[in-house]
Amino acid sequence: MTRTVPMRQWLLGGLLLSLVCISSARAEDHGPSPQELLRRMDAAFVNLSYDGVFSYFSGEDLASLRVVHKVIDGIRRERLVHLNGAPREIVRHGDKVSCIVMPGDDLLAVEKSIPAGPFARAFVRQFDRINDSYMVDNSGEGRVAGRLARRIAVSPKDSHRYGYRLWLDRENSLLLRSELVDHNGEKLEIFMFNQVRFGDDVQPAALETMQVEGSMVSHLTLKSVPLNALSPQAGEPPAGQWRTRWLPPGFAMASDDRRHKPASGEHVTSLMYSDGLAAFSLFIEPMPRRGAARMVSQNGATVAMTHAVESAKGYYLVTLVGEIPLDTAQAIIETVYLKEI
Numbered sequence: 001m002t003r004t005v006p007m008r009q010w011l012l013g014g015l016l017l018s019l020v021c022i023s024s025a026r027a028e029d030h031g032p033s034p035q036e037l038l039r040r041m042d043a044a045f046v047n048l049s050y051d052g053v054f055s056y057f058s059g060e061d062l063a064s065l066r067v068v069h070k071v072i073d074g075i076r077r078e079r080l081v082h083l084n085g086a087p088r089e090i091v092r093h094g095d096k097v098s099c100i101v102m103p104g105d106d107l108l109a110v111e112k113s114i115p116a117g118p119f120a121r122a123f124v125r126q127f128d129r130i131n132d133s134y135m136v137d138n139s140g141e142g143r144v145a146g147r148l149a150r151r152i153a154v155s156p157k158d159s160h161r162y163g164y165r166l167w168l169d170r171e172n173s174l175l176l177r178s179e180l181v182d183h184n185g186e187k188l189e190i191f192m193f194n195q196v197r198f199g200d201d202v203q204p205a206a207l208e209t210m211q212v213e214g215s216m217v218s219h220l221t222l223k224s225v226p227l228n229a230l231s232p233q234a235g236e237p238p239a240g241q242w243r244t245r246w247l248p249p250g251f252a253m254a255s256d257d258r259r260h261k262p263a264s265g266e267h268v269t270s271l272m273y274s275d276g277l278a279a280f281s282l283f284i285e286p287m288p289r290r291g292a293a294r295m296v297s298q299n300g301a302t303v304a305m306t307h308a309v310e311s312a313k314g315y316y317l318v319t320l321v322g323e324i325p326l327d328t329a330q331a332i333i334e335t336v337y338l339k340e341i
Helices: 011-019 034-047 106-112 127-132 326-333
Strands: 050-058 061-072 075-082 089-093 096-101 134-144 147-156 163-169 175-181 187-198 216-221 242-244 252-260 267-274 279-286 296-299 302-311 314-322 336-338
Touching (some): 034 061, 034 163, 034 175, 127 134, 134 163, 134 175, 147 175, 302 326, 314 326
Antiparallel strands (some): 050 061, 050 187, 061 075, 075 089, 089 096, 096 216, 134 147, 163 175, 175 187, 252 267, 267 279, 296 302, 302 314
């Protein structure tokens, strides 16, 4: 029998789910524009049926996972399975997500250090803006998982974001491989399908989770709640008053909402920012009664850090999570403030 346990945001699970939402484009002399190719890739991940095994390298970790995706009766279904290490699964049914882990899993310690927020919700991409921050070039062709692929290079124009090297399936535009690189060309993260099948070869039964004796289940949701849809709790500032004094050029707010912590029911304000391709999120909550130790961590390209903000309404804990350089994240989080009215 499995046990249902309350959990905060599962950071790694969300990152892995959103990993396969990375998009880029190819510049062609007589073909689709980069923006059109970006839209095609996003559409491929949302609409295609695919079942594949991929490798994911982040920092010092190398993981092997299986992803199954299918749209059934208009409802998006997805299952992500860790094939090495402790048994772990993430299962999506529409807007509902279940995370299945074993007691003592190290991921539990990781997720407890991150305030609750959006689990793995795709932000509104604005592909027509990426030319302001990136250069997109055709890098020829390659072969991934036995399939022909277009190679794309996406290079940042400043030091506030990373670059991408991408391999797109020539037949259906699915992303078969991606490399996230720093300004020295060092690979920070690598995602690559080792094998993948499409269409009718993807069986609905592959979406069903395996019940492991003693496993724990956390139920989350991808649905967001607009900031103005919830009445502020006692002592909580009204919606929309959180600001940043500085953002990297090209970044703008892509979404804002408020979440409930599964354990306490308290609200957490979530602000997501994007430059049209890269993204980071700010999660803001009242400071825990026992306070919170300052956290700064980086795993591959993903940075997570906390910062205390003092205002006339009290102390708040701000957590930044995203795939941006550490120095940029530090500069952003230190300028977060509550606009006094």
